[in-house]
Amino acid sequence: MKLIYQGFDGLDVTFQGILPKEILAQLAEARDQAQEAKKPVMCSLGPHGLLVEVAEMGGVGGFRYRFSTGEDGEVWFVSHSDNAKGWGIRVSVRSASFLVRTFDEVWERLYDTLGKLGAWGVSDQRLGLVAKIARADYCFDFFTEEAFLPRAELFVAHQRTKKGEMGMNSVTRGEVVESIRVGSMPGRQVALYNKSLEILAAKKLYWNDVWGMDKRPKGQVWRVEVRLGKEELDKWDARSAADFKEKAGTMFAHALQNIRYVRRISDANRSRWPLEVFWEEALSATAGAFGPAHAALKREKLLEGLRLAKMNEYLTHISGMVTALTALKQRRLEEAELTLSEISEHLAALKREDAARMDAKFSEAERRFGLLR
CATH class of the missing domain: 1.10.287 (Helix Hairpins)
Incomplete structure (x- = not known):
């Protein structure tokens, strides 16, 4: 297998603060229209005319409103509240945003959007808002021309890994395993799945441009993905942007060391089985978690x-x-x-x-x- 891409695949952030009542009124009206139409509606928010798609429903956690800024943007969740000390704003950055922007550019875009919406809080931080990262997903894509079938029994956990952290889930089509997930959120999860099948099903063929491959390559792309939830991030004290950037590579490496995919050898003790070559390569690549200073795709x-x-x-x-x-x-x-x-x-x-x-x-x-x- 050959490593052909690595990068962030998702980021969830919660902000302590609120939106102005004028914006909330616009969202309330758009939400009513969406419910009446039984589908999302377009809306231009605030004095800057930020174009968003407002959904019929909000989200769990008391968020009354939900709106999207596009496939290469984010999904925002907002509480209808005047309590600036509450955690009234949450955002989930779409994976495509990380294809066209660096991590720093994505982070700057979040604050640019919050500024256009007039978001405010009571802290001494930017816009008065306290930001806490709630989830971060990072991926490594490997191309192989040879047939590859992942095997659940080749996943091995570190001896200090708690039993509850080793929950395993597999998705199969017939007798073919398409994905294996180990661990659970909002803790820590590691996944191995067939990315080629996913992009064909979702018709996200722009990934071939990211990988620098033909539209119908003679082979498959398998993805190793590390997902860190708020409980895992709390363990590392890595909820702020600064702490997260400092510790991200170490956290991803720790996950791949504690939940690892190994190569079978004659030793009866699985804990001594060596890492599969592609897993070892992913582990080494965590040192460059923030990658090049440019986006993967225009x-x-x-x-x-x-x-x-x-x-x-x-x-x-x-x-x-x-x-x-x-x-x-x-x-x-x-x-x-x-x-x-x-x-x-x-x-x-x-x-x-x-x-x-x-x-x-x-x-x-x-x-x-x-x-x-």
């Missing part, structure tokens, strides 16, 4: 991939519907072009009969896809 390239995936999704739906409608009209498949022509005429008629409604639908779609620009 944002324009990522957005191009996201737009293409969405276009292909619509084309698949449209193709299926046109085929079905052609059959319903008792035509041959070769006459599908006639069906398409009738659909075009139908759209033109709708535009003539209710132009305002059609324009509103088009404007709504334009705003929704504004997050892909």
Whole structure:
């Protein structure tokens, strides 16, 4: 196996502070609209017109509102509160954000967004907000041209690892293991899974650009992922950004040393089995946890991939519907072009009969896809 990428894959942060009542009022109105429409709605928040997608529901922990800043951004959770000493704001950074930004750029973007929203708190820290990291995910991607099947029995825990920290979960398709997770959150978890299958299922083909690979490589990418929850971060006193950056590499290495994937040898004592080569390489790579001073992918390239995936999704739906409608009209498949022509005429008629409604639908779609620009 060859290491082809490493980097952060997720970050959750909680802030002690609140948003202004004007922003909360906007979120309340948008949430009501989303519930009525039974789907997320677009909203421009605050004097800076921050474009977000507001969901119908909030999140666990008393967060009334939830909104997204896009696939390469974050998901924000906000409490409807005037208590500036409460932990009223939480954010979950999407994995794609770490493809187009460094860790420091991601962190700066969080505060830029909070500033645009007028967030405030009562501490002497930036914007008066205290920030605590609640979760951090870090990954190592390995490419192999050879068949690889992970085996649960080759995961070995350090002898001092508590039994409750060694919970194991496997996902299989038939007799093929696709992923193995060891440990539990909000403590510590290590995962080994087939990233190639995941990106095909989710149509996230921009990952091939990240890896520098063909669209259909002759091989597979397997990911080793370390997940640190707030309980594990508390053990290391690494909840602040400064402490986390200082200790991150050590924490990731500690996780891979305590939950490790080994190579079977004749020794009956599994604790003496050596590390599998790719696991050893991941362990060595933790020293460079914050990686190069540049992002792995240009944002324009990522957005191009996201737009293409969405276009292909619509084309698949449209193709299926046109085929079905052609059959319903008792035509041959070769006459599908006639069906398409009738659909075009139908759209033109709708535009003539209710132009305002059609324009509103088009404007709504334009705003929704504004997050892909």
